[in-house]
Amino acid sequence: MADSRSITKPKPQRRTGVREAAAQATRDSILKSATKVFAKYGYDGGSVEKISKAAKSYDRMIYYYFGSKEGLFIAVLEGIYQRMDDAEAAIALDASRPVEALTEVIRFVLGYYRKNPEFVTLLNTENLHKGRHISKSLRAREYSSRAVAIIAEILASGAGQGLFRKDLVARDIYLLIASTGYFYTSNRHTLTAFLGEPLESPDAIRHWEDFVIETVLRTVRADDLQDNNTPPHDEDNTKWQKSRAAESRARSSSRT
Numbered sequence: 216m217a218d219s220r221s222i223t224k225p226k227p228q229r230r231t232g233v234r235e236a237a238a239q240a241t242r243d244s245i246l247k248s249a250t251k252v253f254a255k256y257g258y259d260g261g262s263v264e265k266i267s268k269a270a271k272s273y274d275r276m277i278y279y280y281f282g283s284k285e286g287l288f289i290a291v292l293e294g295i296y297q298r299m300d301d302a303e304a305a306i307a308l309d310a311s312r313p314v315e316a317l318t319e320v321i322r323f324v325l326g327y328y329r330k331n332p333e334f335v336t337l338l339n340t341e342n343l344h345k346g347r348h349i350s351k352s353l354r355a356r357e358y359s360s361r362a363v364a365i366i367a368e369i370l371a372s373g374a375g376q377g378l379f380r381k382d383l384v385a386r387d388i389y390l391l392i393a394s395t396g397y398f399y400t401s402n403r404h405t406l407t408a409f410l411g412e413p414l415e416s417p418d419a420i421r422h423w424e425d426f427v428i429e430t431v432l433r434t435v436r437a438d439d440l441q442d443n444n445t446p447p448h449d450e451d452n453t454k455w456q457k458s459r460a461a462e463s464r465a466r467s468s469s470r471t
Contacts, residue, residue: 242280245270249277250291254333257340258288258348285348292341292349295334299327300358308365313373314432320366321428325396329420335401363389370435379435388435395427 248269253261263284267274281287306323308316328335341349349355366385373379399406399414407414414423 241270241272241276245272245277245280245287246290246294249287250294250333250337253288253291253340254336258344261288263287285351289348289352292337293352293354295331295337296355296358299331299334300361302327303362303365308369310368310372313369313376313378316369317366317373317431317435318428320369321392321431322424324392325399325424325427328396328400332400335397338397339401359389366392373435374437377437380437383435388431391431391434392427395423395430399423 245266249261249266252266252269255261256265261284263274263277266287267277277284277287281290303320303323306319308319310316363385366389370379370383370385370388374381374383403414406412413419
């Protein structure tokens with residue numbers, strides 16, 4: 216007699232990996248679109264509807280993955296900080312050569328601001344809100360800590376070799392470098408009009424980068440190494456400044 220018991224078929228395996236990948240893709244798409252929308256419209260103008268439309272998703276998915284519009288904005292800010300942190304960590308720096316290493320850090324920071332205008336725009340937006348969103352982030356300090364730690368290592372190496380001052384605070388040098396890059400980039404349009412000089416031209420950018428490098432290196436240099444020698448690039452910078460000054464005077468004369 217045939218066995219009347221039913222044969223239980225094995226349940227199909229859930230393709231959790233595929234689902235997780237799809238979920239991550241949706242989340243990344245929302246985050247990428249939110250970065251562009253917030254950069255263009257600001258926090259108040261960057262509505263959930265605009266973001267979901269740009270991401271070709273649904274409003275409910277934003278709330279599902281990020282909890283709220285504010286949660287999404289915080290994730291955007293964390294994302295831009297992380298990308299800069301990752302890019303900085305990828306630089307091949309040799310702390311045993313502190314002058315060269317610090318120069319590379321300066322070039323990186325100024326170049327990063329210039330090449331990533333959305334980064335600057337989003338920071339401007341958050342500063343208008345007095346940092347109330349990023350202050351709720353549990354990850355933001357991780358990124359600044361690494362940047363300051365890199366500079367601290369370079370400064371320590373320079374001080375140990377007698378090249379840099381021993382009383383330097385890494386946070387101060389970080390702020391000095393960041394401010395020169397941030398201000399120049401965030402105000403380049405108004406400053407171009409105000410000064411009557413093309414601050415986005417290759418010559419102007421190169422001049423500013425050289426000036427910042429010289430300024431920072433003079434700041435950190437050990438007192439016994441301070442001298443009045445003219446830096447190699449100073450002659451070219453002087454020519455650039457004179458040409459801009461002449462153009463400015465010509466424009467002023469034409470308006471009178």
